[in-house]
Structures are given as structure tokens and as C-alpha cells.
Amino acid sequence: MITDILEIGEQTKLKGQVVVVGSGIAGAEIATHLARHGQDVILIESGREKFDSSIQGLNDVIFTGKRHRELNPNSYYHQYLPPELRGVSRVRQFGGTSNVWTGKWKYLQSSDFEPREWVPNSGWPIDFTDVLEHYRSAAQDYGFGDLEAEAMRPEIVKFRAKIAENGLKMSSFYWEQTPTRTAIRFGSEMRRSDNIRVILGITATELKLDDSCQRVTEVVCRSLEGKELVVEGQTVILATGAFESARLLLASDSQLPNGIGNQYDLVGRFYTDHPKHHTGTLKPDSLTEEYAHELQYAPKPRFCVCFALDDATQEKYKLLEHVLYLKPIYERTRDRLWRVLRGGSPVRDNNGVIAAYRVKFVTEQVPQKSSCLKLATELDALGQRKLEVDWNFTEQDHYSIAKTLELLTHRFAEAKLGRFQFGDKPPKLENMTDAAHQMGTTRMGNSLQEGVVDTDCKVFGTENLYVASSAVFPTGPSYSPTFTILALARRLGQHLLQKTLVNQ
Numbered sequence: 165m166i167t168d169i170l171e172i173g174e175q176t177k178l179k180g181q182v183v184v185v186g187s188g189i190a191g192a193e194i195a196t197h198l199a200r201h202g203q204d205v206i207l208i209e210s211g212r213e214k215f216d217s218s219i220q221g222l223n224d225v226i227f228t229g230k231r232h233r234e235l236n237p238n239s240y241y242h243q244y245l246p247p248e249l250r251g252v253s254r255v256r257q258f259g260g261t262s263n264v265w266t267g268k269w270k271y272l273q274s275s276d277f278e279p280r281e282w283v284p285n286s287g288w289p290i291d292f293t294d295v296l297e298h299y300r301s302a303a304q305d306y307g308f309g310d311l312e313a314e315a316m317r318p319e320i321v322k323f324r325a326k327i328a329e330n331g332l333k334m335s336s337f338y339w340e341q342t343p344t345r346t347a348i349r350f351g352s353e354m355r356r357s358d359n360i361r362v363i364l365g366i367t368a369t370e371l372k373l374d375d376s377c378q379r380v381t382e383v384v385c386r387s388l389e390g391k392e393l394v395v396e397g398q399t400v401i402l403a404t405g406a407f408e409s410a411r412l413l414l415a416s417d418s419q420l421p422n423g424i425g426n427q428y429d430l431v432g433r434f435y436t437d438h439p440k441h442h443t444g445t446l447k448p449d450s451l452t453e454e455y456a457h458e459l460q461y462a463p464k465p466r467f468c469v470c471f472a473l474d475d476a477t478q479e480k481y482k483l484l485e486h487v488l489y490l491k492p493i494y495e496r497t498r499d500r501l502w503r504v505l506r507g508g509s510p511v512r513d514n515n516g517v518i519a520a521y522r523v524k525f526v527t528e529q530v531p532q533k534s535s536c537l538k539l540a541t542e543l544d545a546l547g548q549r550k551l552e553v554d555w556n557f558t559e560q561d562h563y564s565i566a567k568t569l570e571l572l573t574h575r576f577a578e579a580k581l582g583r584f585q586f587g588d589k590p591p592k593l594e595n596m597t598d599a600a601h602q603m604g605t606t607r608m609g610n611s612l613q614e615g616v617v618d619t620d621c622k623v624f625g626t627e628n629l630y631v632a633s634s635a636v637f638p639t640g641p642s643y644s645p646t647f648t649i650l651a652l653a654r655r656l657g658q659h660l661l662q663k664t665l666v667n668q
């Protein structure tokens with residue numbers, strides 16, 4: 165059942181077994197999974213079926229460090245989106261940010277979970293094998309191509325071996341034809357299901373605890389129209405993205421002065437994103453020409469590849485993982501005349517003759533405590549404290565980008581992949597934007613001194629509060645977090661069902 169808070173009448177209290185807050189990919193996945201297994205689920209969503217800019221305004225933050233990209237109706241980037249959504253990094257609407265995302269699915273690599281001695285605070289307390297079965301089952305259910313089989317395809321193995329000679333590595337991602345929109349994917353199931361009640365247009369503003377301060381007993385919610393609702397459940401899951409999950413924990417400070425899960429001042433800390441630069445080009449050389457078909461962006465669905473310096477080089481120079489994507493730019497008449505005059509031979513793929521490749525350069529950043537979110541004194545339209553976002557970087561971040569670019573430039577030329585052209589704006593943090601990949605604000609750790617959630621994504625110090633979001637990523641080296649968000653949501657769903665069975 166899907167109900168808007170305005171249709172709910174005078175009711176001010178709802179009770180279910182599980183309360184999920186947020187209907188993005190994480191929330192919709194876990195809510196439907198639990199409901200299919202007989203759990204009585206209430207899903208609270210701030211947004212409505214249609215985009216509403218006053219609800220979106222609840223996402224407004226105060227930047228005190230590096231700013232995010234800005235809303236820009238004229239942006240050439242994300243032209244496929246309606247103007248009011250071009251440039252937003254998070255969306256408050258039924259279906260969350262999946263309403264605007266581009267649908268590239270990528271596994272984290274096994275090495276991404278390992279601590280790297282030269283990257284402070286790196287590594288996860290779980291490893292790749294803890295997530296693999298959930299990547300696989302999600303891929304099957306959502307109908308993605310098989311990324312593991314793709315990595316073993318002979319052309320890819322050969323391409324990988326060729327660039328390995330030059331200290332480069334390569335990985336594949338799957339690009340959906342139509343990006344998963346969770347409101348569409350799960351909407352009719354949610355409407356039909358007797359086990360899910362979705363309440364739209366209502367925002368969770370505080371979590372109330374029992375006398376021991378270890379159990380969340382109530383999720384207090386409010387709407388912009390002045391409605392109030394208290395939702396009770398045995399288990400509460402925050403699937404509100406990395407910003408709002410931290411905000412809700414910090415704002416729940418009426419019983420615990422620092423907020424929930426924040427005994428060691430870790431909530432909102434270690435905030436990372438993937439700064440990106442997408443205005444450079446690559447003039448292709450013979451190896452790119454040979455593998456042009458592997459670099460096509462259309463038609464979708466398809467697999468594509470991206471590049472990075474190999475692990476040995478990263479270790480040798482103490483570098484972070486920076487990933488490079490190449491997107492074909494097809495020849496126009498003017499380019500063609502110019503090429504014919506110069507006597508150059510055409511580089512082709514199935515879609516046409518390629519003039520150059522657009523270079524998207526995406527960076528990892530060092531997870532550090534001072535890059536953080538805090539509650540501000542300024543209030544939003546619901547009277548909640550806004551977030552103050554201090555997104556900042558270390559010397560190692562600056563060094564790593566510069567050194568990686570230097571090495572990639574040489575190695576791309578040596579491998580005959582091509583030559584970069586960055587003009588007067590080469591990738592530097594000053595001219596890079598966020599990638600809409602907020603991570604780390606409720607990081608996973610082995611103990612409450614190390615993290616906000618444990619390896620089951622349960623908030624330390626609580627018995628029944630969980631986080632399903634990239635908020636739990638302690639490190640996010642590879643680009644594209646959403647497959648891992650989905651796999652972790654599945655893993656949490658399985659864990660909660662097993663726990664229920666044990667307790668029955």
C-alpha cells in the first residue's frame with residue numbers, strides 16, 4: 165500500500181515490525197525483500213510521487229569546505245534530466261536519487277576492501293567474499309550482465325594483458341539501458357503488497373530511545389503541511405543516504421547529548437566523495453583504435469571498461485585509486501575535413517568515426533576525520549537543524565592526483581592508448597566537482613572506537629538500529645558505489661531475516 169501522509173486522516177501513530185526510512189535503491193530493496201519474507205514493513209519517505217521543490221529544499225546544506233556542483237538548468241551535463249534536476253546530487257522524491265542516476269553498475273574490487281598501509285584509515289572490516297554472493301544475486305534479479313564472465317572474455321583478457329605491460333589496469337562496469345528507477349521497479353509491488361505500508365510526504369526528524377538508550381522505540385516524523393506521525397517498529401533501518409543518515413543520528417540528541425551512535429564523535433566524520441573532472445579529451449592511438457568496440461558507450465545495455473594505474477604503481481608512489489573513463493566523441497563534417505587534409509586514418513566503432521574521447525577522471529580521497537558533516541544552527545522548513553558540510557582534502561589527495569596524471573600521461577602514450585589534452589584546466593581538486601557519491605559518514609568498524617556501525621551495519625550501542633547506505637563505506641576507492649549499496653542492503657536483509665528466525 166502506498167499512501168500520502170495527507171490521505172492518512174487523523175491517525176498519529178503507526179506500528180510495524182520493521183521501519184525503513186527512505187525509498188531509494190537501498191530502502192526499496194530492503195523493504196521489499198523483508199516484506200516478501202512476511203515481515204510487516206512501514207516505509208517512510210520524505211518525498212512524493214512527483215518531484216516537489218519545497219521538499220527537495222529539505223536537502224539544502226551549508227558548505228563550509230569545498231562545495232558540491234550546483235543546480236544548473238542549462239548544464240550540458242545530464243541533459244536527459246528535467247532542468248530542475250540538472251546538477252542535483254541527492255533527490256527527495258519517492259525512489260530517491262535513483263530518479264536521476266545514470267545506471268552504471270560496478271563491483272568494488274577485492275583489493276578495495278583491503279587496508280593499504282599508505283592510505284590512512286583505509287580498508288573495510290569485511291572482505292569481498294562477504295559481499296560477492298549479494299552482488300551475484302542482485303545482478304541476476306535485476307537482469308544485469310555477468311561482470312565476472314565479462315572480465316574473463318578473451319578480448320578483455322587480451323586488452324588487459326596489453327595495458328598491464330605499461331603498468332595500467334582495467335575493470336568493467338555494466339551500463340543499463342534504462343537506469344533502475346526504484347519507484348518504477350518496486351512501485352506496483354508496494355501498492356499491491358499487504359506487508360508494506362509506504363507513507364509519502366513525511367520526514368523522520370528524530371529517533372526516540374527507551375530508558376536504557378539502547379533501543380529505538382519511535383521514529384518521529386513531520387510533514388511540511390504540519391502533520392505529525394510517530395512510527396514504531398522492532399527494527400529501524402536508515403536508508404536515507406550518507407548525509408541524512410548522519411543528520412538523523414546527530415539530531416536525535418534529546419536523550420544522548422551527542423546523538424545516537426556518536427560516543428566517539430564519529431557520526432558525520434570521514435565524509436568522502438569521488439571528485440571528478442570531465443572536460444579533458446584523449447587523441448586516440450593504435451591500441452585504442454584496435455579496441456574501439458570495447459570503449460563504445462552505445463547501444464546500451466552494455467559492458468564498458470575504465471582504466472587506472474596498477475596496484476604495484478599505486479603502492480610504490482603511495483597513490484590513491486584514480487579511475488579514468490573514455491567516452492567517444494564522434495566526428496562532425498568539420499573534423500572529417502580536417503582529418504582528410506592531414507591525411508589521418510579514421511578510428512571507428514559501430515557508431516561512427518571517432519574524433520577524440522572525452523576523458524572523465526575520477527578520484528578517490530583519503531578518508532579523514534576533519535572532512536565532516538555537523539548540525540548547523542540554521543533551521544530548515546521543518547524546524548530541523550541544517551547540515552554544515554566541511555568537505556576537505558589532505559596533501560596526499562593533491563599529490564596523488566598530480567602524480568597519477570603524470571604517470572597516466574606517460575603510460576597512455578607508451579601503451580599507444582593516446583595523448584591527453586586538458587587545455588588550461590587539468591584535473592586539480594580546485595576545478596573538480598563531486599560525483600554525487602556521498603560516503604563514510606557512519607563508517608563501518610570493528611568497534612565503536614573505530615566506526616559508527618558494526619559489520620552487520622547495526623549502529624554501535626543500539627540493539628535495533630541499522631544503516632543501509634554508502635554512509636557505511638569506510639573507504640570507497642572505486643567509482644560507482646550503488647552496486648555495493650545494493651549488495652549491502654541485500655546482506656542486511658538476509659541478516660535480519662536470519663535473526664528473526666533465531667528469535668522465533
Ligand SMILES: Cc1cc2nc3c(=O)[nH]c(=O)nc-3n(C[C@H](O)[C@H](O)[C@H](O)COP(=O)(O)OP(=O)(O)OC[C@H]3O[C@@H](n4cnc5c(N)ncnc54)[C@H](O)[C@@H]3O)c2cc1C
Nearest residue numbers: 186188189190210256260261265266267268368644645646
Ligand atoms: C546524476 C547522478 C548520476 C549517478 N550515476 C550513478 C551511476 O551511474 N552509478 C552509481 O553507482 N551511482 C550513481 N549515482 C549515485 C547513486 O544515485 C546513489 O549512490 C544511489 O542512488 C544512492 O541510493 P540510496 O538509496 O542510498 O539513497 P537515495 O536514493 O538518496 O535515497 C534516500 C531516500 O531517503 C529519503 N529521505 C532522506 N531523508 C529522509 C528523512 N529524514 N525521512 C524520510 N525520508 C528521507 C530521500 O527522500 C530519498 O528518497 C549517481 C547520482 C547522481 C545524482
